[in-house]
């Protein structure tokens with residue numbers, strides 16, 4: 159890795175390990191991974207403080223864009239030549255992410271983080287099932303490393319719409335005891351949704367906890383599935399964020415307290431990781447979407463010669 | 471202008487001005503003495519604790535807290551926000567824990583940290599506003615922490631078909647009289663620009679006992695998703711904020727200051743850089759509130775203070791107070 163070209167102002171913020179900073183960060187690389195982008199940048203304080211499930215807010219210079227964009231942390235390195243680097247994975251689907259997909263090595267980004275709640279780690283020995291949808295798998299690999307380092311068994315379900323949108327096939331296989339892949343169109347692994355294989359995988363792996371990250375409809379389905387199975391579930395949700403720092407109250411999710419009362423909790427500071435069983439999904443706009451069962455399972459029967467041309 | 475990437479870091483700016491340390495940034499807002507003219511805007515700094523993760527929030531001249539209502543408010547369903555060119559649209563629905571919980575949980579923390587607080591009051595009726603003011607006075611009778619009230623008049627009046635208080639001079643005045651009768655601290659009336667004649671509303675609330683004015687709240691707007699045909703916000707309409715509304719805010723401050731030069735004004739709307747603060751001061755504001763820019767840069771307050779100091783030092787301006795109301799009209 160080349161040495162930084164810029165002499166950057168030091169990060170602003172407190173020295174406490176649990177606090178976020180605002181830092182000028184040099185881009186170390188940007189590469190394609192399937193349809194997604196992986197961006198690496200130098201951010202010593204963020205790398206040192208980050209935990210899986212947390213995110214960073216990156217200022218973008220897209221025309222007329224004012225607000226930062228949140229990105230889940232996909233990995234950090236604290237040691238070796240790459241010490242102090244942070245990776246994020248994203249899909250260029252809006253003007254901010256499109257701009258970010260054009261930054262060059264040595265460009266300087268303005269980044270705030272780490273933000274939000276991390277995935278809680280089990281305090282006793284338990285088998286962990288990690289379920290990722292699309293680029294939502296990225297932070298789960300980071301979490302998986304932590305769990306494996308604790309001596310825990312990790313299994314994964316990795317799903318996406320199509321084969322090319324499955325992220326990190328090799329990482330998933332390397333990390334976990336077993337991996338089940340699912341695609342909506344059956345182009346890779348089992349045809350269907352991650353929840354179609356949830357019950358069987360929980361049974362086969364002896365999972366005592368489920369961690370999930372991906373689109374909200376998937377998280378809803380996984381959460382409801384886990385409640386039915388009686389397995390604790392932690393999900394990292396995606397909500398539209400204004401500030402990412404707890405100031406604007408736009409990114410709320412309804413959470414049911416122990417007393418049954420529902421309150422609106424900020425995804426950016428009280429989440430993004432929530433107990434999936436406590437989210438009042440029926441009070442959100444998150445819908446489950448069509449399930450694969452609703453679609454015809456078998457291709458239509460082929461007509462015979464006789465049916466096509468009549469007896470000749 | 472969006473990201474901070476290309477902005478100079480204040481550490482680098484420091485040193486250019488000869489007498490930075492000698493610039494006097496202190497100001498007075500309706501009897502409230504402030505070390506500098508940069509306040510937070512209501513609803514954009516949460517309770518203060520969130521921002522204290524970044525720096526000691528007692529460094530801020532005064533924190534205008536999120537509007538407090540009599541009862542807890544759950545707020546509106548999501549989506550509550552949409553980004554717009556150089557701004558954002560929001561409809562939060564005044565989510566807050568209610569005055570009792572605020573007094574029990576947020577006030578003690580702010581008091582312990584020595585934060586100067588401007589308590590923003592919201593309500594659905596005159597009685598609501600009064601009740602919140604009474605509860606706040608009871609909680610801090612000596613005004614040790616709560617140094618002023620800001621009455622958020624941009625709320626729908628349930629007793630008048632949901633019409634916004636600030637849209638009708640006589641109704642706005644009625645709220646101010648209600649709060650005035652129990653207030654023990656200076657009281658600012660926060661107005662909306664969505665009226666035909668803001669000077670008429672300003673005059674009515676000042677006559678009713680407001681010690682100063684906050685100008686302006688968000689500007690009503692709408693975004694429609696072109697594909698789905700749905701409004702971007704669950705509430706259909708929302709409040710536009712950020713640099714997009716700055717010229718509107720500066721115009722309102724100037725109009726009101728021109729009509730009533732003796733009335734203290736807290737300018738608010740799209741402040742992002744020191745030169746924006748200067749515009750508001752020149753238009754007639756004694757201080758400014760920074761809202762949406764906090765979302766982009768959590769350090770915006772302290773940064774603006776340093777930039778302002780430099781700007782004044784470079785021009786030999788001894789005190790920011792000498793800038794207030796110094797907008798020079800073109801000759802006819």
Ligand SMILES: Cc1cc2nc3c(=O)[nH]c(=O)nc-3n(C[C@H](O)[C@H](O)[C@H](O)COP(=O)(O)O)c2cc1C
Nearest residue numbers: 511512513537560622686687711712739740761762
């Ligand atoms: C997310 C959000 C929440 C707000 N909540 C309140 C509020 O509770 N009470 C209030 O008086 N103003 C509220 N405002 C308005 C701001 O205080 C301010 O008047 C407005 O945003 C214009 O300033 P700005 O452009 O610097 O943001 C809110 C604004 C935003 C963006």
